[in-house]
Amino acid sequence: MNVLNRSGKILFFLAVLYLSVFSLHAGELRPSGLVFNDYPGSTVVVIDKSACRLMVYQFQESWKMQQVFPCTTGKVFGDKFREGDLKTPIGIYRLNQAWAGWELAQYYGNDANVYGTGAFEVSYPNYFDQVIERKEGNGIWIHGTTKGDPIPTRGCISISNKNFLELTRAVELGDTPVIIEEKVAFSTNEELAREQQLLLGTIEAWRRAWESNDIGNYLSFYSVNFITEKWNFDSWRKHKLNVNTQNERRRILINDLSVLKSKNIYHIRFIQNYTSSVLNDVGFKHLFLVKEADGLKIVSENWTPLKQLSPSPAFQYAYKESVQNSM
Template identity: 30%
Template sequence: MRILAMFALCVSFLFADLIDVYRTQGIDAVKEKLEKQLQEKSYWNNFLEKKDVTYGYYESTKFLILVEKGTKELKVLENVNNLFSQVVQDNVIVGEKPGDKQIEGDLKTPEGVYELTSKLTKLDPFYGPLALVTSYPNTFDKAMNKKGHGIWIHGMPLNEKREEFTQGCIALDNPNLVNLDKSIRLNEALVLISEGKLEKVKKDDISSILSFIYKWKDAWRKSDIERYLSFYSNDFKRYDGLSLDGFSEYKKRIFSRKEDKTIIFSNINIIPYPNSLNKKMYKVLMDEKYRTRNYKFDGKKELFIELKDNSIKILTEG
């Protein structure tokens, strides 16, 4: 109760402060003060206090499909009011070869975070009653020059015996696949594929990342090129292979225009990113509304970031 009372008192002081700023400096000054507040880690620590971030932070994702290749286990978690509950658990079959997928035909199941792009029916009976198509290769995979396509979650043959492995897909018994399909909504689900068990996410990581996002946005909004580029890793590579040097030159040309920008992020999702590089990574997936006088964009924004040595850097974006 004491903590809640103190928090309410802080909020009331902040509100009074904002009124005073508006009265003396106008609405633009209020917006600027709120932008600064969103860059403070302490704000996000308070915001996350009663939220479950064991598996990450989600504003629009409602279902997580967790696949552990080592144990050949699949779990579906449902996010209700920031609390996760398990709704499906099953054994699965994965790629014949161990390790992370690199090239077409290597018989490996990829590691990472993927969206479900579509559901296929009327398939060859070998794949069972349906298949859920993943977004492999994703933006990070492309930046790492990984090849291949057609990684599905599918069923077992309808008229023959199933082999012990797949060619890289994830397969489960047909009744359980149908149950999985009924348990999720395709556009609100993410697939996390890891070799072993996912480590629990720390709130400190999530508050640091949320603060990072708004600091990065602030530098972008103000066309502060040096500060903006400081958020990027020396190992940064765009999905199309563009290195940090090329990306920097491109952004310097854009920022030199000093255009007024409106940038709004919503539906922010921060997902722990399983990988075979031994990096502590997260994928940030959010909706972006971007406006300048001559250009507008409404769509998805992806950041693949690394936490290392008490700093956060962007490895890839899309």
């Protein structure tokens, strides 16, 4: 799906519209990490490691659990930090790639039997894992199994081959969030609506400060512990002061916003359309916010260009009907 096909909405409008929607469904429960991703047809995969459940939620007028599959995760309890620790990571991810089982067999031979009918690559370690949490390792997949029920893994998430086929109909590469928790907490829509109001208001205030060249107000949204692959807070501040003197006029549009939460960190993603006298670009902006004593603060951010992910040709052939229904 082309992410630009969705109709984008200004944050202030989103806040008013969706808070009114949630008032109609205040008593319903949904995962606490699913703060805001509320576009009709949106799908999120939620994995509860302790309960051995993979849940598929979809939003129409409210969030509903559409499917739940038994699953297994890493043999060792806890969050993944090192290669070979046999743990399944905790956090928020996307699906980067997909392979059919017979395609994996071409690469791994008989060792591919453990993956069953196919596999999705999970985006571990992602930007947050590497820059903030300094996690290591790779090769975390959601995959099928050999025969019968899935068994504990070296860190992957395993579901039955039948359920893997069902999952292919529900997810979109690069777009469907995957929330992995040790134990999934749940909140009412009323509770999450209050959280939404705070988050959406903060993001809109940050956008306006940036767009209006109010550099003092703009920098107030950043934590003194801010860090990226290139900057800390002091170097970031100097960089932004320099940029703003050269580029005083800009327009910033935000579309396709999602706000997810894991381990009390808000993971915010949106399509940022940036227009100025010296630069025009469109891409995914990621903000990571925490609650500090004086309010929500950005502890890291990054930008990546838009790109369309596609399953491998073998996966498309093996699951042609499933992929066409979901892509």
